[in-house]
Amino acid sequence: MSPFSSDRVLxxxxxxxxxVFTGRPNRFTVECVINNRKERAYLPNPGRLWELLLPGKELYLTRDPQASERSTKYTVVAVKKEGIPVLLHTHHANTVAKWLIEQEMISGLEGYSILKPQISLGRSRFDFLLKKDNQSLCATRLQKRWR
Known part of the structure; x- marks a missing residue:
């Protein structure tokens, strides 16, 4: 099993x-087929995502507990690209990054632990303060694709 299997990363x-992705009528809505039914799902990511959201691509959705209060029942979490799920749910980016760091799944950050999330240093804000032995490291959102 790949360390990036959907079961582990998600x-x-x-x-x-x-x-299965079929279309994107606007920035925050996708059209897809789930259980042989056409559905619309909320996409919490206004980015263009042209290289990811292609017809036929596999999406990972979660059913929203507050679905009765909105027009879509599902929220898009990720899309599969080259067999690896790519997180699209921007509200959970730090949650997944924290989990990846704790699981030592990010090359170069093995052995680091998270001392504190959301720290300010001067006029900058970082997502994590990491520590390994006597070395501290400030890390901002991990934007690089990890393999």
Whole structure:
């Protein structure tokens, strides 16, 4: 099993369901097929995502507990690219980054532990303060694709 299997990387999300992407009518909505039904799902990511959201791509969705209060029942969590889930849910980026650091799944950050999330240093803000032995490291959102 790859260390980047969907079960491990997306383990923070409950009741994941797979769907197939068919279209994107606007920045915050995707159209997909789930369980042989056409559905619309909320996409909490306004980015263009042209290289990721292609017809036929596999999506990971979670059913939203507050679905009765909005027009879509599902929220897009990730899309599969080259067999690896790519997180699209921007509200959970630090949750997944924290989990990846704790699981020592990021090359170069093995052995580091998270001392504190969301720290300020001067006029800058960092997502994590990490520590390994006597060395501290400030880390901001991990944007590079890790392999």
């Amino acid at each position: 383990g923070n999300f409950k009741d994941l369901q797979k769907a």
